[in-house]
Amino acid sequence: MELVLSIGIGVLTASGVWLLFRPRTYQVIIGLSLLSYAVNLFIFGMGRLRVNAPPVLEPGGTGGLLTHTDPIPQALVLTAIVIGFAMTSLFLVVLLASRGFTGTDHVDGRE
Amino acid sequence: MSWANHLIILPILFPMATAAAMIPIDERNRTLKGVLSFVSTLVLFAATIILLGIAASEATTGGTYVYQLGNWPAPFGIVLVLDRLSALMLVLSTVLGLAAQVYAMARWHTAGYHFHSLFQLLLAGLNGAFLTGDLFNLFVFFEMMLAASYGLLLHGSGPLRVKAGLHYIAVNLAASSLFLIGVSLIYGAAGTLNIADLSVRITTLGPESRMLMESGAALLGIAFLVKAGMWPLGFWLPTAYSAATPPVAAIFAILTKVGFYVILRLSMLLFGHEAGTSTGFGQTLLLCGGLLTIAFGAIGVLASQAMGRLAGYSVLVSSGTLLAAIGLGNSAVIGGALFYLVSSTLTICAFFLLIELVERGRDAGADVLAVTMEAYGDMDEDEEEKEVGVAVPGTLAVLGLCFCICAILMSGLPPLSGFLAKFAMLHELFNENGFGGNLPIRAAQWAFVALLILSGLSAMIAMNRIGIRTFWTSLEGTIPRVFLIEITPVLLLLLTTIFLSLQAGSAMRYMDATANALANPKNYTDRVLSAPRVRPAGGD
Numbered sequence: 284m285e286l287v288l289s290i291g292i293g294v295l296t297a298s299g300v301w302l303l304f305r306p307r308t309y310q311v312i313i314g315l316s317l318l319s320y321a322v323n324l325f326i327f328g329m330g331r332l333r334v335n336a337p338p339v340l341e342p343g344g345t346g347g348l349l350t351h352t353d354p355i356p357q358a359l360v361l362t363a364i365v366i367g368f369a370m371t372s373l374f375l376v377v378l379l380a381s382r383g384f385t386g387t388d389h390v391d392g393r394e
Numbered sequence: 395m396s397w398a399n400h401l402i403i404l405p406i407l408f409p410m411a412t413a414a415a416m417i418p419i420d421e422r423n424r425t426l427k428g429v430l431s432f433v434s435t436l437v438l439f440a441a442t443i444i445l446l447g448i449a450a451s452e453a454t455t456g457g458t459y460v461y462q463l464g465n466w467p468a469p470f471g472i473v474l475v476l477d478r479l480s481a482l483m484l485v486l487s488t489v490l491g492l493a494a495q496v497y498a499m500a501r502w503h504t505a506g507y508h509f510h511s512l513f514q515l516l517l518a519g520l521n522g523a524f525l526t527g528d529l530f531n532l533f534v535f536f537e538m539m540l541a542a543s544y545g546l547l548l549h550g551s552g553p554l555r556v557k558a559g560l561h562y563i564a565v566n567l568a569a570s571s572l573f574l575i576g577v578s579l580i581y582g583a584a585g586t587l588n589i590a591d592l593s594v595r596i597t598t599l600g601p602e603s604r605m606l607m608e609s610g611a612a613l614l615g616i617a618f619l620v621k622a623g624m625w626p627l628g629f630w631l632p633t634a635y636s637a638a639t640p641p642v643a644a645i646f647a648i649l650t651k652v653g654f655y656v657i658l659r660l661s662m663l664l665f666g667h668e669a670g671t672s673t674g675f676g677q678t679l680l681l682c683g684g685l686l687t688i689a690f691g692a693i694g695v696l697a698s699q700a701m702g703r704l705a706g707y708s709v710l711v712s713s714g715t716l717l718a719a720i721g722l723g724n725s726a727v728i729g730g731a732l733f734y735l736v737s738s739t740l741t742i743c744a745f746f747l748l749i750e751l752v753e754r755g756r757d758a759g760a761d762v763l764a765v766t767m768e769a770y771g772d773m774d775e776d777e778e779e780k781e782v783g784v785a786v787p788g789t790l791a792v793l794g795l796c797f798c799i800c801a802i803l804m805s806g807l808p809p810l811s812g813f814l815a816k817f818a819m820l821h822e823l824f825n826e827n828g829f830g831g832n833l834p835i836r837a838a839q840w841a842f843v844a845l846l847i848l849s850g851l852s853a854m855i856a857m858n859r860i861g862i863r864t865f866w867t868s869l870e871g872t873i874p875r876v877f878l879i880e881i882t883p884v885l886l887l888l889l890t891t892i893f894l895s896l897q898a899g900s901a902m903r904y905m906d907a908t909a910n911a912l913a914n915p916k917n918y919t920d921r922v923l924s925a926p927r928v929r930p931a932g933g934d
Contacts, residue, residue: 303568308560315567322574329582355587356578359530363574366537370570373544374563381560384553390564392557 288328295321308378308388312371319367323360330356399928401448402461402476404441405484405521406535408434413514421507428499431510435491435517442484449481450904457911458918460527460925468527468922469591475527475922478908479732483524483655486736487648489890490743491517493883497747498641500880505550505639512549516542516645523652527922529577529587529614532656536573540566543649546642547634558637565620565630573617579610590922593663593915597670608675611664615657615676622653622713625687632694632706640750643705647742650713651735658720658728662912663919674723681721685841687714692849695856701749701864704856705742708804711849712738718842719819725913729906730818736901737811737891741803744887748796751881752864754874789876794865796881799888801861805854806846811895816846818902 295317302314330353338354340346378388385392412434416427449457461474495513503509519539526532544566548559581587583606584595599607616627623631631650635643657680665675691710698704712734719731803812823839894901911917 303564311564315564315571318568318571322571325575326578329578331582356581359574359578359581362530362534366534366570369541370537370563370567373541374560374567377544377548377556377560377563380548380551381553381556384556390560392553 284332284334288324288332292321292324292328295324306389306391308381308390311390312374312378315374316367316371319363319371323363323367326356326360326363330354399459399461401441401445402459402474402525403463405438405445405488406474406518406525408438408441409514409518409521413511413518416511416514417508424503424510425499427510428495428503431514432492432495432499434514435488435495438517438521439485439488439492442481442488445476446481446485449476449478450907457907458921460922462925462927465927467927468925469586469588472531473527473588473922473925474525475590475918476525477918478904478911479655479659480524482732482736482904482908483651484521486651486739487517487520487524489887490645490648490739493743493747493887494641494644496883497644497880498639500877502550502639502641506548508545509549512542512545513645516546520648520652524655527589529580529589529592533570533573533577536652537570539649539652540570543646546645547638549642550639554637555639558634561630562634569617569620572613572620576610576612576614576617579606579613583607583610588922589660589663590919593666593669593919594923596664596672597668599670604670604672608672611660612676614660618653618656619683619717620653622650622657622717623687623710624683624714624717625690625710628687628690628710628713631710632703635706635709635746636700636702640747643702643746644743647709647739647746650709651716651739654713654716654720654735657717658912661720663915666913666915668916677721677723679721680717681838681842684714684716684718684721685838685845687711687717688845688849690714692845692852695849696852698856701753701860702746704860705745705749708738708742708745708853711853712742715819715846715849718845722823722839722842724822725909726822726906727819728912729902729909730815730820730822732905732908733811733818733898733902734815737803737815737894740887740891740894741800741812744796744884744891745800745804747880747884747887748793748800751874751876751884752793752797754876789873790865792881792885793874793876794861796884796888797857797861797865799891801854801857803888803891804850804857806850807854809895811891811898812850814895814898814902816850820846 299314299316299318299321302310302317305311305314333352336350336352338352338357340351381392382388387394412431416430419427448459451457457478459476460468461476462468463472463474466472491513495510498509498513516539519535519542522535523532523539526535544559544563547562548555577587580592583603584592584599586592586595596604596607620627622628635646638646661676661680665672667673669675688711691707691714694707695704695711698707715738716731716735719727719734799810803810806812806816820843823843824835
């Protein structure tokens with residue numbers, strides 16, 4: 284599972300960075316989205332990978348990282364997803380405004 | 395003292411509440427919104443002054459106060475921490491906010507929607523970033539500040555601003571990704587995000603975890619260096635700042651200082667004397683990067699034709715100086731650097747506001763305004779003028795005087811605070827162990843001295859050239875119409891710097907105490923980690 288996750292993060296980051304450096308605004312926004320997926324998976328991985336371990340304590344039970352998965356990265360990912368989503372939609376609006384003003388989808392507003 | 399305890403969270407909650415309250419008010423009642431927003435910032439100003447007073451009083455706490463959100467103790471719960479440095483930054487951001495807001499009420503807030511709400515959210519994000527005591531909340535407040543700044547940069551619209559905004563947003567989104575990677579690496583290595591707890595745990599980290607921790611801190615640092623505009627990460631800055639509307643550019647003067655603030659805070663707390671092999675991590679990079687930023691900024695200042703770009707490059711010079719001052723690793727220089735921070739931020743803010751007033755009579759300024767008016771329909775000049783009231787008599791004399799004061803402050807000539815700040819830094823640099831110490835002066839220190847003085851020279855040359863072109867050999871001969879409400883904030887900001895020059899003694903004492911507290915983080919971590927929970931009144 285570690286291998287799958289790390290390859291996934293690597294591929295997403297590589298494609299995201301490559302797209303980020305492309306000259307079209309659409310490529311840039313897709314690049315930023317891929318990058319934010321990679322970052323979210325990475326945060327998740329930093330809490331250590333566990334299978335079948337609950338993040339929330341049972342009533343009356345005692346917790347510990349041997350029986351439970353670390354809940355903090357999951358909370359962080361949730362926040363990062365919300366913020367990343369909002370920023371991407373804002374970027375989309377600016378992208379359309381730029382297209383409207385300049386008539387081209389080049390990031391510098393001219394070919 | 396319970397009210398004073400809750401005062402710490404006021405600089406975050408109050409602007410947020412004001413912003414929310416202003417959204418339903420119709421856009422046609424802009425003046426009402428402006429007054430509401432101004433009153434709210436004024437209350438905030440009073441609160442931050444009280445907080446500054448609390449932080450400056452030594453009594454038993456060494457100036458550090460902890461506010462536990464939800465009454466959970468520090469490593470588990472989220473805390474807000476007030477100390478001398480954060481109190482100073484709070485006051486500075488509120489002063490800038492007041493000036494920019496009054497200025498915007500003359501005409502610029504009519505150029506788009508929800509100016510005042512966005513402005514209050516920006517203040518809330520800024521204050522939160524200064525007060526927070528853990529890294530993830532820093533991310534949240536930082537994003538809040540950035541989101542508001544995207545809206546404000548696009549305020550007034552037009553092709554130029556949209557293009558600059560597109561680049562600004564893309565750069566900052568990429569930097570935010572680095573921020574998150576850095577934060578999660580640090581969490582993976584140390585198992586905590588509370589800054590005080592981190593500074594304790596870093597002393598006992600094993601070599602593998604230490605490596606992860608350092609790479610996390612490096613990524614985090616890059617995210618903030620992008621914000622601070624360090625060369626080669628700051629190419630977006632002059633374009634974005636000169637494209638923004640004047641009041642927005644004025645408040646943006648403090649956004650680069652947020653980057654500086656976080657880097658200062660983290661390098662002092664995490665990589666101080668007790669950090670084992672990590673002591674002084676990243677200092678060489680900060681020093682070299684800072685020096686290169688000063689050089690790049692100074693060349694940019696010389697090469698600028700328009701005043702907006704000149705101001706943008708001055709922002710780079712200012713943040714380069716501050717970063718290099720951290721990189722020197724001498725806590726006495728930090729005291730001078732904090733004085734420089736206050737002085738240069740006030741100066742650049744005043745200069746951004748002044749530029750538009752000076753250029754109003756000229757073609758370039760008129761073009762920008764015309765674009766705004768095209769985009770947002772009928773902005774009736776006559777009605778506008780009646781609304782804002784008195785035009786200033788002897789306009790050119792007042793503008794020229796303000797321009798001269800800005801030039802003196804930016805080039806660091808005596809007798810104003812720009813000179814005092816540079817003098818304080820150089821003084822501490824040459825007398826690292828007090829007078830009579832015979833330590834050799836390193837090459838890096840000479841480079842810092844030379845660049846500091848040369849950047850002042852380049853600012854003087856550029857300001858002279860632009861001043862002559864604008865005030866003496868102006869061909870158009872039209873005297874710009876300037877209103878009292880627009881020139882007052884500029885005058886007040888400049889008066890603040892003069893006041894700072896007159897009160898330099900007590901100001902420097904405060905800055906030195908701040909630098910001392912930063913150099914000995916033990917008090918900070920002890921206060922945060924051992925802060926008692928509040929007993930509920932009438933509880934068990």
